[in-house]
Amino acid sequence: MIVTTTKGEMDDSLLEKREGSVDNDNENTTWVEYWLAGDVVHRSAHVRLKKSIVSQTEIGNF
Amino acid sequence: MANTQAMCTSFKAEILNGIHALGTTVIRAGTGADTVKAALYLASATVNAATTAYSATGEVSGTGYTAGGITATNATAPTSSGTTAYWTPSASFTYTTVTLTTSFDCVLVYNSTQSNKAISAHTFGAQTITAGTFVLSMPTNDSTNALTRIA
Numbered sequence: 001m002i003v004t005t006t007k008g009e010m011d012d013s014l015l016e017k018r019e020g021s022v023d024n025d026n027e028n029t030t031w032v033e034y035w036l037a038g039d040v041v042h043r044s045a046h047v048r049l050k051k052s053i054v055s056q057t058e059i060g061n062f
Numbered sequence: 063m064a065n066t067q068a069m070c071t072s073f074k075a076e077i078l079n080g081i082h083a084l085g086t087t088v089i090r091a092g093t094g095a096d097t098v099k100a101a102l103y104l105a106s107a108t109v110n111a112a113t114t115a116y117s118a119t120g121e122v123s124g125t126g127y128t129a130g131g132i133t134a135t136n137a138t139a140p141t142s143s144g145t146t147a148y149w150t151p152s153a154s155f156t157y158t159t160v161t162l163t164t165s166f167d168c169v170l171v172y173n174s175t176q177s178n179k180a181i182s183a184h185t186f187g188a189q190t191i192t193a194g195t196f197v198l199s200m201p202t203n204d205s206t207n208a209l210t211r212i213a
Binding site for chain 2: 004005006022026027029031032033040041042043044045046047048049050052053054055056057058059061
């Protein structure tokens with residue numbers, strides 16, 4: 001697979017792939033990194049938000 | 063039957079749809095939906111409930127990222143279910159082939175048609191992107207999960 005990197009387009013067979021994820025009350029996030037000679041040359045992330053923003057409305061009394 | 067004190071649910075959805083203008087100045091001109099944008103902010107920035115409008119202060123910068131962020135896809139009008147009005151952009155926020163080396167942890171959703179007025183701020187774990195793509199997926203557009211809800 002061809003990966004866009006800071007060195008240009010590279011075949012992933014030439015790179016070290018690292019992946020990770022975070023899952024908590026706020027989000028589910030996955031990320032992928034490609035390393036070359038000790039440097040990160042590609043990093044992408046996908047954040048899936050779990051919490052929405054809720055505004056509560058109230059009405060006043062006479 | 064009995065009367066019940068309540069905020070009318072139709073009003074909540076109509077707020078999101080721009081139907082009511084209770085102030086003295088109506089500044090809306092167009093009849094189409096406003097353009098909504100999403101800008102990313104550094105973890106060191108201060109974006110919160112007090113934010114009134116988009117600002118470049120504290121916004122990320124880097125290769126492939128345009129100041130002001132991306133335009134949200136807005137194909138689904140606000141609606142309501144039960145007593146909750148809600149709205150969610152109809153596609154993920156996707157920042158394609160960007161390099162953002164300083165960590166960021168917030169997206170500000172704002173109305174670029176209406177003087178860049180702020181809508182909502184959403185935080186997440188700090189990220190950096192290197193020659194890659196950052197995707198912020200939207201929650202399910204319903205009364206329980208929608209991105210913006212008025213309950």
